[in-house]
Amino acid sequence: MNAQEYHGKIKQILIPHTEIAKRIAQVAGEISAEYEGKPLLLVTVLKGAFVFLADFCRALTIPCEIGFMRVKSYFDGTISSGEVTVLLDLEQDISQYHVILVEDIVDTGRTLSTLTKLLQQRNPLSLKVVALLDKPSRRVVDCRADYALFTIEDRFVIGYGMDCGELYRNLPDIAEFDAQHTP
Ligand code: IMP
Ligand code: MG
Helix, strand or coil: CCHHHHCCCEEEEEECHHHHHHHHHHHHHHHHHHCCCCCEEEEEEECCCHHHHHHHHHHCCCCCEEEEEEEEEEEECCEEEEEEEEEECCCCCHHHCEEEEEEEEECCCHHHHHHHHHHHHCCCCEEEEEEEEECHHHCCCCCCCCEEEEECCCCCEEECCECECCECCCCCCEEEECCCCCC
16 A cells, blocks of 8 residues: 555655665664663554564564553543553563563653553563654653654654554555545
């Protein structure tokens, strides 16, 4: 699926997949050096981070295991209550691993802050966060990714795993959604 096939729903391509691939190669290189010889578990937050995870894990030059979580954030109208419930949990006992949490976007920071607290309680050997995108202007809860591949302004983005109404996840690039359209 490409941008033409989603014609009319996309305001602009913000980050083409070629640029994403270059940043992944850089960051994966740094992380491969840092975690060489250590038991590494990539914990991915479904669904938005699944495309990023697929490219990121294949760009690493060291062994790793993969785990999946799914969380739901509760909203009262458009205001998040800050409550995040775990819908799908890990199979692994993470106390045996150096954990990297792989996220698509850090937006208000509520999801990341809740998840990092939850994972820390399980005593991993270490915990770091790799996020594809950071929207610092939207932050409500103070938190940050150890590695953020791109920092963007307050725009609603789709593609490369990220959705609007469950569509557009299979667009290869990161694009800005045209809010004049419904999903
Ligand atoms: P937070 O808890 O507000 O930081 O929200 C994080 C989650 O909201 C991300 O992991 C995404 O799944 C979703 N999200 C935030 N901004 C966007 C966006 O621009 N497009 C698609 N999903 C988004
Ligand atoms: Mg997410």
